[in-house]
Amino acid sequence: MMSLDDPHAPLLTLLRVGRIFAPEPLEATELLIADGRIAALGRDLEVPVGWPVEVVEARELIAVPAFIDQHVHVTGGGGEGGCGNRCPEITAEEIAAMGIATVVGVLGTDGISRSPADLLAKVRGLRAEGIAAYMYTGSYRVPPPTLTGDLQRDLAWIPEVIGLGELAISDHRSSQPRQDEIERLVSEVRVGAMLAGKRGICHFHVGDGRRGLEPLRRLLAETEIPADQVIPTHVNRHRALLEEAADYALGFEACVDVTAFDEVGEEDISAFEAVSYLLERGVPVEFITMSSDCNGSLPEFDAKGAYLGMRVARNTALIGDWQRLVREQVLPLDQALGLISGHVARVLGLQERKGRLAVGFDADVTLLDGELQPRQTFVAGKRLYASDGSA
Incomplete structure (x- = not known):
């Protein structure tokens, strides 16, 4: 290099x-x-x-x-099984080898041993090596951990911070945030982003819980928050959630993010299948993005929520599922590029300089x-x- x-x-x-x-x-x-x-x-x-x-x-x-990956555990995810189950950091070489130029770093379940300060240091390290790296402040947790003690200040004063995420909903690992807490956090991010001249998206981790996208549907139906500020990810965890995501995208003219799972489990739906289904349902391709969740953990739990084991996600599935969409003529190359480039740049508010x-x-x-x-x-x-x- x-x-x-x-x-x-x-x-x-x-x-x-x-x-x-x-x-x-x-x-x-x-x-x-x-x-x-x-x-x-x-x-x-x-x-x-x-x-x-x-x-x-x-x-x-x-x-x-060049490709844009809006969901990368650059400092490594994991920790659900204890300190011996922490995932490794990702390298600049691993990112660039997949044709990816821009990443957005996230914290996940572990916002204790890993912090926004650690994430910022890693993001700046990747920038020093040439990668265009950004980050979300916060983690799964409510109230979210921040760099300055305040969401709006993080957005206003830290150039690398472009939003809040990945805030967890409908997941037994989340903080089980109340509806009013979700609305307050998204509103704070919106104002902070306006002051900073940023898009200020709220990147929501959606688990496989029975509430699904209900908190986000209520958010958009009951408040003045615009749909383009809220991005649900992992919407292809299971068939019912994917069907709900199609209704959500069509009903609110909102974007949904499909995860390219490294290995598809019994209920998970591959990114290829998920994008194909959303298009069949009539969701405009402009409302669909793909991300890798790489270097995050892929934990397994039993029916009672007990930890069984985990694997480390990679970013190879993102490129593989995207290639398949073109090879099997689900989308022509020019339209497929938006899924991991142009549409992502728009979602992140980077469309004036990236994605074209x-x-x-x-x-x-x-x-x-x-x-x-x-x-x-x-x-x-x-x-x-x-x-x-x-x-």
């Missing part, structure tokens, strides 16, 4: 590829990157003689907007081969991953 502080690194990068999807297909086959952003797209682009430019010849590859290949946007570019496998990943114009090990 190239050092971001290398004084000898070229100031310009010219990518020559076979095709470009921005996400819509373009006639252009070249991208010129300058100062971390896309400076030009076209054919036969020329750079003045003597200018410091690196030319990347990748005529056999397809350039697409266009002049002025961040030069976050993933190069795919004919099988849609990531071969090179550029973040802000820096190559962080190459399948041949040249990054």
Whole structure:
């Protein structure tokens, strides 16, 4: 991986590829990157003689907007079975190898031994290595742990904080928050985000409890909170919850996030199946996103809630399920890209700089081969991953 502080690194990068999807297909086959952003797209682009430019010849590859994963346990999740069941941190290499340029870090069940301060330190560490990393303040718990002691101050004063999450509902591991507590927290986040000029989403972990999405349905039906501030994730835990998610998305014109489970259990529904079902139900593709939940725990409990064991989630299923949606023609490539790029950027409030290949946007570019496998990943114009090990 190239050092971001290398004084000898070229100031310009010219990518020559076979095709470009921005996400819509373009006639252009070249991208010129300058100062971390896309400076030009076209054919036969020329750079003045003597200018410091690196030319990347990748005529056999397809350039697409680099992927965005809005739910990553960057410091590791777990802990439900005690301190011996903590999941490991994720590395910048593991992120970039999947074509992912941007991640949002979350805390989960364990907001005690892991804190928002730990999460912020890891996010800043990933940024130092080149990944575009952000975080949610809070955890499963109500009241949520914060960096400054106040949700609004976290949003206003910490640039990396873009919302609250993952706040747990309909789960035996949650704080069983009352409806009025949920409404107050979402309202605080909304005002804090307005003061900070951020979207300020509230990212809700939805368990397999019988209440399902009821707290969020009530929130949107009984208050003035706009639907685009609330994002339920893990909506494909079981068939009844997925059906409810379709009704929720259609009824409120709201976005739902599907988790690409590393291994699908008896009740879990794969991200491929979940997205296919939502589309069949008439949910617009713009209302659907996918995330990995990687480096979180995949715990198993018995009928009484007793811990049985766990596995560590990975981000490979996210790319695999997404590839399958294109290969099996559920969605064409340009529309499928939104599930892990453009739609996610909009949800997070980053759509003015990420999720597209266009002049002025961040030069976050993933190069795919004919099988849609990531071969090179550029973040802000820096190559962080190459399948041949040249990054």
